Amino acid sequence: MATKPPRNDIDETRIRVTRPKKVAVGVPAVVHALQIATEQMGLVRSVQTLVQVNQKDGFDCPGCAWPEEDKRHVAEFCENGAKAVAEEATLRRVGPEFFAEPSLADLAGHDEWWLGQQGRLTHPMLLDDGATHYRPIAWDDALRLVAQALRDLDDPDDAVFYTSGRTSNEAAFLYQLLVRGVGTNNLPDCSNMCHESSGSALTETIGIGKGTVSIDDIHDAELIIVAGQNPGTNHPRMLSALEKAKRNGARIIAVNPLPEAGLVRFENPQTVRGVAFGGSKLADEFVQIRLGGDQALFQAIGKHLVENGAVDHDFVRAHTSGFEAYAQAMRDAAWPDLVAATGIPESGLRRVAEAVRTSKATIVCWAMGLTQHKHSVPMIREIVNALLVQGNIGRRGAGVCPVRGHSNVQGDRTVGIYEKPSPAFLDALDAEFAFSAPRAHGFDTVQAIRAMRDGRVRFFLGMGGNFVSATPDTAVVEAAMRQVDLTVQVSTKLNRSHVVTGRRALILPTLGRTDRDREQRVTVEDSMGAVHASRGRLAPPSDELLSEVAIVARLCALVFGERTGSPQADWAELERDYAGIRRHIARVVPGFDDFEERIDRGRTLSLPNGPRDERRFATVDGRARFTVNPLGYPRIPHGRLLLQTLRSHDQYNTTVYGKDDRYRGIHGGRRVVFVNAKDIVALGFADGEIVDLVSEWQSVDGMREERRAEAFRIVAYPTPRGNAAAYYPETNVLVPLDSVADVSGTPTSKSVVVRLEHRLEEPRRTEPVS
Numbered sequence: 001m002a003t004k005p006p007r008n009d010i011d012e013t014r015i016r017v018t019r020p021k022k023v024a025v026g027v028p029a030v031v032h033a034l035q036i037a038t039e040q041m042g043l044v045r046s047v048q049t050l051v052q053v054n055q056k057d058g059f060d061c062p063g064c065a066w067p068e069e070d071k072r073h074v075a076e077f078c079e080n081g082a083k084a085v086a087e088e089a090t091l092r093r094v095g096p097e098f099f100a101e102p103s104l105a106d107l108a109g110h111d112e113w114w115l116g117q118q119g120r121l122t123h124p125m126l127l128d129d130g131a132t133h134y135r136p137i138a139w140d141d142a143l144r145l146v147a148q149a150l151r152d153l154d155d156p157d158d159a160v161f162y163t164s165g166r167t168s169n170e171a172a173f174l175y176q177l178l179v180r181g182v183g184t185n186n187l188p189d190c191s192n193m194c195h196e197s198s199g200s201a202l203t204e205t206i207g208i209g210k211g212t213v214s215i216d217d218i219h220d221a222e223l224i225i226v227a228g229q230n231p232g233t234n235h236p237r238m239l240s241a242l243e244k245a246k247r248n249g250a251r252i253i254a255v256n257p258l259p260e261a262g263l264v265r266f267e268n269p270q271t272v273r274g275v276a277f278g279g280s281k282l283a284d285e286f287v288q289i290r291l292g293g294d295q296a297l298f299q300a301i302g303k304h305l306v307e308n309g310a311v312d313h314d315f316v317r318a319h320t321s322g323f324e325a326y327a328q329a330m331r332d333a334a335w336p337d338l339v340a341a342t343g344i345p346e347s348g349l350r351r352v353a354e355a356v357r358t359s360k361a362t363i364v365c366w367a368m369g370l371t372q373h374k375h376s377v378p379m380i381r382e383i384v385n386a387l388l389v390q391g392n393i394g395r396r397g398a399g400v401c402p403v404r405g406h407s408n409v410q411g412d413r414t415v416g417i418y419e420k421p422s423p424a425f426l427d428a429l430d431a432e433f434a435f436s437a438p439r440a441h442g443f444d445t446v447q448a449i450r451a452m453r454d455g456r457v458r459f460f461l462g463m464g465g466n467f468v469s470a471t472p473d474t475a476v477v478e479a480a481m482r483q484v485d486l487t488v489q490v491s492t493k494l495n496r497s498h499v500v501t502g503r504r505a506l507i508l509p510t511l512g513r514t515d516r517d518r519e520q521r522v523t524v525e526d527s528m529g530a531v532h533a534s535r536g537r538l539a540p541p542s543d544e545l546l547s548e549v550a551i552v553a554r555l556c557a558l559v560f561g562e563r564t565g566s567p568q569a570d571w572a573e574l575e576r577d578y579a580g581i582r583r584h585i586a587r588v589v590p591g592f593d594d595f596e597e598r599i600d601r602g603r604t605l606s607l608p609n610g611p612r613d614e615r616r617f618a619t620v621d622g623r624a625r626f627t628v629n630p631l632g633y634p635r636i637p638h639g640r641l642l643l644q645t646l647r648s649h650d651q652y653n654t655t656v657y658g659k660d661d662r663y664r665g666i667h668g669g670r671r672v673v674f675v676n677a678k679d680i681v682a683l684g685f686a687d688g689e690i691v692d693l694v695s696e697w698q699s700v701d702g703m704r705e706e707r708r709a710e711a712f713r714i715v716a717y718p719t720p721r722g723n724a725a726a727y728y729p730e731t732n733v734l735v736p737l738d739s740v741a742d743v744s745g746t747p748t749s750k751s752v753v754v755r756l757e758h759r760l761e762e763p764r765r766t767e768p769v770s
Helices: 026-041 043-050 079-088 096-100 104-108 112-117 139-151 169-182 196-206 215-220 238-247 272-276 294-307 313-319 323-332 335-342 346-357 376-389 409-414 423-433 445-453 474-481 548-560 571-576 579-588 595-600 610-614 677-682
Strands: 125-127 159-163 223-227 251-256 265-267 285-288 362-366 399-402 459-463 486-491 504-509 522-525 530-534 641-646 672-675 690-698 704-716 723-727 752-758
Touching: 026 043, 026 079, 043 079, 139 459, 139 486, 139 504, 139 548, 159 169, 159 445, 169 409, 169 423, 169 459, 169 522, 169 548, 169 579, 196 376, 196 399, 215 238, 223 238, 223 346, 238 251, 238 265, 251 346, 285 346, 294 323, 294 335, 294 346, 294 376, 313 376, 335 346, 362 376, 376 399, 409 522, 423 579, 445 474, 530 595, 548 571, 571 579, 579 595, 672 677, 677 704
Parallel strands: 159 459, 223 251, 223 362, 251 285, 362 399, 459 486, 486 504, 641 723, 672 704
Antiparallel strands: 125 504, 522 530, 641 752, 672 723, 690 704, 690 752
């Protein structure tokens, strides 16, 4: 039987710290996944549901975007995928009777874990202006209220439309059409906060904002560098692919500030070796780099390649531009500077570079550890530079591999969720729907928050996600959101964005990935540009739920109606049969030819990828571009630490599944800060002490700003000197809104300057290391 939701928040006084693990997954992962699944769904429902995950006739996991191989296992899911499914397929319910009891202020006092554990939303709910409680509202009334708010806008740019990476291709395509029909490109999305730096750098240098490898390339690589990524927690199914690559002879180098269990040893629970014989060692070498030092590492690789003549001259001549300037910049680069930036001795840098030099097929994988710094775009340009030197793009077993963190964040961008759409996309959209879409660029996530803060936004719609908790500078975001006239959240579960609202607020409950949507199917795109179908199999938690497609289609009908100059379509028919939306996508977005026919046959549709498929680069000069980038890395003031925010193992983005991070040895709580033992002593603190974290930021007008996160337990941990780490969303309050990456505008959540402050009150009880 499923268990009841918790009554209380996490008791942070009961944190217990043990030694970090040196092995990932294995039998403990299976046990923990089944424990959480059983708590949420009960045993029988858990088994029936989990065997459908990532199957060709089942549903796509609502977790990460790692691709599946064509041949599927019976259990084609990982521990955290099972947790994500359990959270969505839970038997717990949040209906009108739930909202009748606690006030909005009471709900706002709970932590993110408690809110998410209450269960699935079942009915549309309205918070009236000045009210203390949500009340039920009929769907027709709710949608008319939204449509009227949009029609009443003085300026379409007074509205902001956010998108989560969970949204299907069909819903996202219709959603962007609604937004552009209203008259704005204000389409911030979760990609703005994660891989926007990757897209910016890759589009500029190779002409596509995506990776250039397939799952088969991972298996065939000779060398795989995994940088700024923790696949054991964030993309566990990636470990199986790395294990297969190792069996095929690949060498793996892990580059990260923190040692992570998933790249040390992997016990594959689907193999005898993994269960009974200790699993597989994955990383041949762990390179412990300082936060923000990765640009220098890849410059060191490039310098070594150039100085040792390891250049694929035929490829460089035929397919690239800018090599001579790049090569000279690498000759001029000084080893002492590269050592200072990385914290790695020259011998260590040369050892990594030599592994690249001797490899005939190299892949570089990365995630948020590289994308959330001020200099993230130059950092990723340097990855491209190092690969181009040896022709490691458009070659089997080689290329760039930005690993996306949400199941369809890449697909949403493909079908038009972007505040800066290309003219070609807008021209095709205009032709398909007989209207004129706006051309002016809209707000990204940070720009949207600034506009709300400044009173320039009257309407906010969130298509999934948890905008308030996912974004930086929590206090600013919450104050900004409360200034909006109407906030609308299309959601499956309760989260903080439902309790920090505009003057009026709507909750529109929607079907999840696991829920049966009549006989309809949707599609998603994985990290490697493969599109496949997903069909939920479970009875919805309430007859009152609408799909995201239905919600958007009905809004289109209400907003556009007979209005001249609006997009033209049979909205009721698109709601009835999603195949009609896919036919529109196929005519607007290149690469979706024979879309319906291919998914009818159960096949994956691999979208065209010029660099990978034919070494074709859609850049300004039609060539892959070497770039020259001045070396950047964070300088840490005396007596301060550089903090990165990260996930725990019992967490997916802002969804907190449980209280533990067992790989890092944290049990029963989340308010911890990982600090090097020598730094703890040097700064005058003690392991286990409860401290406040205070971030320091110099604003554009020269004023020093401070932000505070209270009551964190210091945990001695093997971080590089001067570096620290703590979990988000609790530490998002420390990230200044205006501290963003150059070019991409991504918040710099991996480069936050902080100081520790003693607490004046008595320290809370904590349990010692065992």
